[in-house]
Amino acid sequence: MSDTKTARALTVLHAELDACRACPKMIGPVVHGPPVASKILLVGQAPGPREGSFGRPFAWTAGKTLFRWFLEGTGIDEDAFRRTIYMAAVARCFPGKSSGGGDRRPDAKEIEACKSFLAREVAILRPALVIPVGTLAIDEVLGKGRKLAELIGTTERVRYHGVDMDAICLPHPSGASPWHKMEPGKTLLVRAMKRIADHPEVKRLRADL
Numbered sequence: 001m002s003d004t005k006t007a008r009a010l011t012v013l014h015a016e017l018d019a020c021r022a023c024p025k026m027i028g029p030v031v032h033g034p035p036v037a038s039k040i041l042l043v044g045q046a047p048g049p050r051e052g053s054f055g056r057p058f059a060w061t062a063g064k065t066l067f068r069w070f071l072e073g074t075g076i077d078e079d080a081f082r083r084t085i086y087m088a089a090v091a092r093c094f095p096g097k098s099s100g101g102g103d104r105r106p107d108a109k110e111i112e113a114c115k116s117f118l119a120r121e122v123a124i125l126r127p128a129l130v131i132p133v134g135t136l137a138i139d140e141v142l143g144k145g146r147k148l149a150e151l152i153g154t155t156e157r158v159r160y161h162g163v164d165m166d167a168i169c170l171p172h173p174s175g176a177s178p179w180h181k182m183e184p185g186k187t188l189l190v191r192a193m194k195r196i197a198d199h200p201e202v203k204r205l206r207a208d209l
C-alpha cells in the first residue's frame with residue numbers, strides 16, 4: 001500500500017475511533033496520534049487524564065520521559081517522533097483513577113473492545129518493528145507472564161495480529177513506576193534504546209529526517 005493510501009485508511013479508522021463509546025467506564029475523548037504511514041508501531045497502555053485535552057498520546061509527564069529516552073538513545077526528538085512513528089495503545093480512552101490514586105488499568109473487557117482497532121492498524125501498517133511500552137502493552141504483544149528483567153534490552157520476533165515483526169519492549173515511563181530508575185532497569189533501558197537505535201527501520205527513518 002502506498003503511504004497516501006495507508007494514511008487514508010488510518011484516517012478512516014481514526015474517525016471510527018473518535019466515535020467509539022463501547023466502554024461505559026472509560027472517560028473520553030478518544031486519544032490517538034496522526035495517521036502516520038510508518039513501519040514502526042509504538043503501543044502504549046492508555047491515555048492519562050491530560051492527554052484528552054491535548055488531543056495526543058503521551059502529552060504529559062510520561063511522554064516527557066519517553067521522548068527524552070528517544071532523544072538521548074536515538075537522536076529522534078519529540079516532533080520527529082510524532083511525525084514518523086505510529087502511536088497506538090491497548091486502550092484509547094482515559095480509564096479514570098484507581099482506588100489507590102494512580103490511573104486505573106483497563107480491564108479485560110475494555111482491552112478486548114479496543115483490540116479490533118489495534119488489529120486493523122497492524123493490518124494497514126504491517127509494521128517491521130513494534131515497541132510495546134509498559135507491562136500491559138507487553139502482555140498484549142508478547143503474551144502474559146514475561147518478566148521485564150528478561151525482556152527489556154532484547155529483540156524478540158513476534159507474530160502480532162497475524163504479522164511477523166521485531167519487538168523491542170520498554171518499561172512504562174510514568175513517574176508511578178520506579179523500575180526504570182533502579183538497577184537492573186537503568187542498565188536494561190539503555191540496552192533497549194541501543195537496540196531501537198540500531199534497528200534497520202529506525203536507521204532508515206533517521207536517514208530520512
Ligand code: SF4
Nearest residue numbers: 020022023093113114
Ligand atoms: S477504550 Fe477503545 S473500545 Fe473503549 S470506548 Fe475507548 S476507543 Fe472505544
